[in-house]
Amino acid sequence: MNRTFRTITVPEKGSWIKKRYRPFIDSAGIPVAVKQIGPLDGSGSKAQLILFDDGQQYVVKFKGNFQGPRVLANELIASRLAQMLQLPIAEFQVVRVPQIFIDFEPDMARRPFIGGLQFGSLFYANAIASPTQTMLGHLDNPTLLASIVVFDHLINNWDRSCHGDNVLFLPGSPPQLLLIDHGHAFLGPEWTVEELQANTLPVKPLFGNFYRIMAPYLVGDVFAESLERVERLQRQQLAALMVDIPLEWGIYEAEQEALIEFLLARKDQVRPTIAKLQRRGRFPQTEDYKKYIVR
Structure with a gap:
């Protein structure tokens, strides 16, 4: 060079x-x-x-x-x-x-x-990690929060469901959310091709403290748009994600193909998992959601 x-x-x-x-x-x-x-x-x-x-x-x-x-x-x-x-x-x-x-x-x-x-x-100097329920309420965009839940289930990112510091809140007019920290996605920081192949399914329900904070804003059918977007993903789109990954990171053809297959298999199974969480009462299905407010 x-x-x-x-x-x-x-x-x-x-x-x-x-x-x-x-x-x-x-x-x-x-x-x-x-x-x-x-x-x-x-x-x-x-x-x-x-x-x-x-x-x-x-x-x-x-x-x-x-x-x-x-x-x-x-x-x-x-x-x-x-x-x-x-x-x-x-x-x-x-x-x-x-x-x-x-x-x-x-x-x-x-x-x-x-x-x-x-x-x-x-680095965002004015960003606030672990936004509070009140901060999330200023967003006035429940479909955005729903899309985060759908995305995390697609990539098996259990970490954010528990830890709000994987989300940054940027004050302003309007305020913004930014997603960060996906090191634990897929099967975590030490996955192998064999582990991806063996553990693609089921799409396990994720629900931790940060999702509980988001829950009051996830009323009814707010997941529909993001679920449809995920379900429309095609192989060639996922293959494009693998372009120009540095070779020194060890993601070769076998690893790339395993990741593509992992996502293809999961994309149509996120919807029933979200429905299961709703049936369990994790996310409100009516406007009566006072019990979801974190005190």
Whole structure:
């Protein structure tokens, strides 16, 4: 790879970047790390907040992270699928963090991180993780919340049903929701082809604390639109999700085909699972939903 070096202007006097690390321009246009901001609190994968040469700050998950080897691919594929299904996903990028960058930053050097191509999610400074029930009420868009439930069942993302910090609330007029953190999608961060094939079905009902917070706004037939969108997914659309996944992430032809088959088999089984949750009283089917308010 041809590497063109350039001077990076850093405001801090005596910056370690000027002394130790000279960022280069990636010939493929992939953003390259220029400055570590700090670790992300509470991240199971020990994600890091990093400034890149495109001027953006990304929350970066690394190869060699603590959760498992499939985290980066899970994040990229789920994010692309969310875009395809018109869900509000945080902006994302494949980014480059060289090994020398990792080695010169003490907090990262002590981790088992591996340099190269990583997954980056754009950092939103004013975002609020784990939105409250009151915040969700300001959205005035129950079909959006319903589409999140449908999406999570499609990709088997149990994590968000329990943890609201996988959703960002952006205050404003109007306020917005953004989805993040899909490292536990499919069968988690360590799935194998054989496990995907053996555990595609059934689509198990998901319901945790965050879904309970959303429940008052999921009245009646709010799931119809998102269910229809999922059921219309075709093989060629799912195959497009697999294009240009970095080879170093280990998602080869067999893994890609297993993921496609996993999604194809599940897309028509989400509807009966949602119906089962409604029959169990998890989501209200009438306007009388006071019992769903979280005190």
